[in-house]
Amino acid sequence: DQQVKQNSPSLSVQEGRISILNCDYTNSMFDYFLWYKKYPAEGPTFLISISSIKDKNEDGRFTVFLNKSAKHLSLHIVPSQPGDSAVYFCAASNNNNDMRFGAGTRLTVKP
Amino acid sequence: DSGVTQTPKHLITATGQRVTLRCSPRSGDLSVYWYQQSLDQGLQFLIQYYNGEERAKGNILERFSAQQFPDLHSELNLSSLELGDSALYFCASSVAPYNEQFFGPGTRLTVL
Numbered sequence: 001d002q003q004v005k006q007n008s009p010s011l012s013v014q015e016g017r018i019s020i021l022n023c024d025y026t027n028s029m030f031d032y033f034l035w036y037k038k039y040p041a042e043g044p045t046f047l048i049s050i051s052s053i054k055d056k057n058e059d060g061r062f063t064v065f066l067n068k069s070a071k072h073l074s075l076h077i078v079p080s081q082p083g084d085s086a087v088y089f090c091a092a093s094n095n096n097n098d099m100r101f102g103a104g105t106r107l108t109v110k111p
Numbered sequence: 112d113s114g115v116t117q118t119p120k121h122l123i124t125a126t127g128q129r130v131t132l133r134c135s136p137r138s139g140d141l142s143v144y145w146y147q148q149s150l151d152q153g154l155q156f157l158i159q160y161y162n163g164e165e166r167a168k169g170n171i172l173e174r175f176s177a178q179q180f181p182d183l184h185s186e187l188n189l190s191s192l193e194l195g196d197s198a199l200y201f202c203a204s205s206v207a208p209y210n211e212q213f214f215g216p217g218t219r220l221t222v223l
Binding site: 004034036041042043044049089091099100102103 | 115
């Protein structure tokens with residue numbers, strides 16, 4: 001079941017510009033959302049999270065926005081750097097801790 | 112280095128066989144999770160343990176089973192393997208449920 005969807009399999013941006021990765025979810029019981037970054041041949045690494053009581057969380061160049069009414073969240077990376085090139089997974093969880101991941105978006109940042 | 116270790120790194124076996132994947136969580140983490148990532152697929156949650164007890168179950172086949180031992184390491188057992196079971200299997204751990212998870216490097220299983 002696709003409770004968490006990342007509809008863009010890939011995204012390419014120029015170095016220094018903004019990268020916007022999108023994620024939609026269907027289960028209104030989800031109340032904790034996370035973004036993970038994955039390089040080839042490595043496990044995913046936690047990037048940033050947001051709980052449903054907030055609509056924005058910022059950590060350096062990374063900001064996650066949550067729109068609960070639209071069941072949509074997005075990750076903004078500003079400015080984008082070539083080292084940000086990776087696959088980004090959106091994940092959602094509820095108090096049962098049944099965490100669901102999206103299919104991922106491959107970000108390529110061109111120098 | 113996330114602090115989560117998984118062995119083996121690679122595993123090649125034949126259809127019908129049984130394999131065991133092993134995971135050691137980060138020191139202090141009580142929760143262990145198993146995920147499957149097939150080619151071009153997202154991470155599929157399989158199962159979660161917390162302090163030795165099964166806590167949540169995802170899309171885990173009946174041919175698959177897991178357990179978490181008193182020392183908190185976990186094993187994922189895959190039996191009657193099929194070609195479609197070829198995938199990357201990730202283990203993750205967290206301090207408690209509802210915390211961010213730290214992933215191991217994965218075990219690549221190839222079923223021939």
